[in-house]
Amino acid sequence: MHPFLLLAALSSQITFDTVRDGEIYTITPQVTLTQSCVCQVQISAERSGKSGKSTTRQTRTIHFSANQLTSLSRISMNISTQDSANITVTIADGSHLQLSREWSPEEKM
Numbered sequence: 001m002h003p004f005l006l007l008a009a010l011s012s013q014i015t016f017d018t019v020r021d022g023e024i025y026t027i028t029p030q031v032t033l034t035q036s037c038v039c040q041v042q043i044s045a046e047r048s049g050k051s052g053k054s055t056t057r058q059t060r061t062i063h064f065s066a067n068q069l070t071s072l073s074r075i076s077m078n079i080s081t082q083d084s085a086n087i088t089v090t091i092a093d094g095s096h097l098q099l100s101r102e103w104s105p106e107e108k109m
Contacts, residue, residue: 011034012031012032012033012034012035012097012099013031013032013099013101014029014030014031014089014091014099014100014101015029015030015031015032015101016028016029016030016087016101016103017029017030017071018103023078023079023080024076024077024078025076025077025078025079025085025105026074026075026076027074027075027076027077027087027103028071028072028073028074028075029043029071029072029073029075029087029089029101029103030069030070030071030072031064031069031070031072031089031091031099032067032068032069032070033064033066033067033091033097034066034067035066035097036063036064036065036066037063037064037093037097038061038062038063038064038093039061039062039064039091039092039093039097040059040060040061040091040092040093040094041058041059041060041061041062041072041089041090041091042057042058042059042088042089042090042091043057043058043059043072043073043075043087043088043089044056044057044058044087044088045057045075045077045085045086045087046085046086046087047077047079047083047084047085047086048083048084048085049079049080049082049083049084050082050083058073072089075087079105084104085104085105086102086103086104087102087103087104088100088101088102088103089101089102089103
């Protein structure tokens with residue numbers, strides 16, 4: 001990978017704005033890219049617990065402006081202490097950029 005592309009990829013980031021109210025988590029993935037791009041975004045959310053397992057997946061194309069924080073879909077989940085949950089966000093431009101980051105409630109408790 002070209003050094004400039006590597007630096008751009010390392011400076012770009014995915015973060016998670018998380019609000020917790022009891023067992024209800026509201027998670028908003030946020031993206032900052034160092035270069036503007038039209039990228040494909042995939043968000044998958046998985047939760048499993050006593051009541052079963054659920055999985056959702058969204059894919060869409062978004063135009064990101066360079067160095068501008070962009071909030072993606074807001075996800076609300078009821079997660080008890082016995083449950084496991086995971087949200088994965090992947091962003092790719094189809095050629096050089098591919099970022100991925102995971103969130104689980106253990107990171108935020």
